[in-house]
Amino acid sequence: MLSISEGSELIYDEYETTEPMFDPDPMFSDQILIDLYGRNRGFDIRTNLTFRQENSYSQLTFILFAGLLTEALIVFCLVVMARARTRAVRYAKHVTAALRQESAKLAETNRYLSSTNDELEQFSYAVSHNLKTPIRGIGGLTEMIEEDLEDYFASVDANPGVRSNLARIHERIDRMSRLTSSIMEYSRIGNQGDTGDPLDIKEAIDSMRVDFDLAPEQLQLTDDVGTIHVDTTNLRRVLENIVGNAVKYHVGTAALRINVRALRVGDRARLVVSDNGPGIDPKFHDRIFDVFQTLRTGDTPKSRGIGLSIVKKVVEFDGGKVELVSSIGTGAAFGFDWPIRKQLQSHAQPSEAA
Known part of the structure; x- marks a missing residue:
């Protein structure tokens, strides 16, 4: 319903109390003053009974309540999000600070371990080098004793056990000499930089046939790499150790067969050396790469227990694994990757002790 007035003069009025739809207590009413061309006119608007019938209080209350609830939920979500963001930022700062501390500790630990490792390698190199002199001295003294006992050995009263014991001393001296040489070799890995001229794999295998007195059918090669230009001295050392192990541990009546495969995989060579030897029990696969670990008895003179340790250290130094x-009775296959042309950073070699 609407009424319009100008000042105190009523221009238009629908508020007739006798009207059937007149609502003495309207659900909504409002007064609006509008300036029209210098004249102030008032508009009085109120609802009638028809509006009340179509819009009950319960419906309006529900709409109002729903609106207030929605607004409250929105405010609550905003507050929760703000608090969560604050906690997240605080936690992120805490974690970042903790990571920085741990990173600093880790860097310090790495520096310490690197320094300790360098010291241990230099120490083992120096000790092994210095042991060579007394070992040679013991060998010389043993030979002098043998010379002094020549007349005794020629007599009928000579005890054959004496000559046997002297022979065992020679064997132990040879073994100790090989061990010290191996320790020196192991400690120097990684300290010599990229060494050796380009290595033709076929020529290297031909040379190993001569060194190990093997026939062509005993040491075969399948090669699509050709020449390797990276750290070839160490590569030859790895191949010689693996082939040497296959020769050393071959038993039985079957003819020895060693196959070397060299395949190009991207910028690296994939080398696999397999044999038809007695095989290695899987439970020993990790152990055989440890220093001074061997599956033979300790009295075996030719068993140094360091050859495969050298293989593992050299291959890992050049970025491989x-x-x-292998398993018992199936032979063994050793595989590793080797860079073909990548240049390695040089390292200083520890000085030899006099």
């Missing part, structure tokens, strides 16, 4: 596939 040694893989072993």
Whole structure:
């Protein structure tokens, strides 16, 4: 319903109390003053009974309540999000600070371990080098004793056990000499930089046939790499150790068969050396790469227990990993990757002790 007035003069009025739809207590009413061309006119608006019938209080209350509830939920979500963001920022700062502290500790630990490792390698190199002199001295004294006992050995009263014991001393001296040489070799890995001229794999295998007195059918090669230009001295050392182990541990009546495969995989060579030897029990696959670990008895003169340790250290230094596939009675296959042309950073070699 609407009424319009100008000042105190009523221009238009629908508020007739006798009207059937007149609502003495309207649900909504409002007064609006509008300036029209210098004249102030008032508009009085109120609802009638028809509006009340179509819009009950319960419906309006529900709409109002729903609106207030929605607004409250929105405010609550905003507050929760703000608090969560604050907690997240605080936690992120805490974690970042903790990571920085741990990173600093880790860097310090790495520096300490690197320094300790360098000291240990230099120490083992120096000790092994210095042991060579007394070992040679013991060998010389043993030979002098043998010379002094020549007349005794020629007599009928000579005890054969004396000559046997002297022979055992020679064997132990030879073994100790090989061990000290191996320790020196192991400690120097990684300290010589990229060494050796380009290595033709076929020529290297031909040379190993001569060194190990093997026939062509005993040491075969499948090669699609050709020449390797990276750290070839160490590569030859790895191949010689693996082939030497296959020769050393071959038993039985079957003819020895060693196969070397060299395949190009991207910028690296994949080398696999397999044999038809007695095989290695899987439970020993990790152990055989440890220093001074061997599956033979300690009295075996030719068993140094360091050859495969050298293989593992050399291959890992050049960015590869040694893989072993073997079981008892099936032979063994050693596989590893080797860079073909990548240049390695040089390292200083520890000075030899006099």
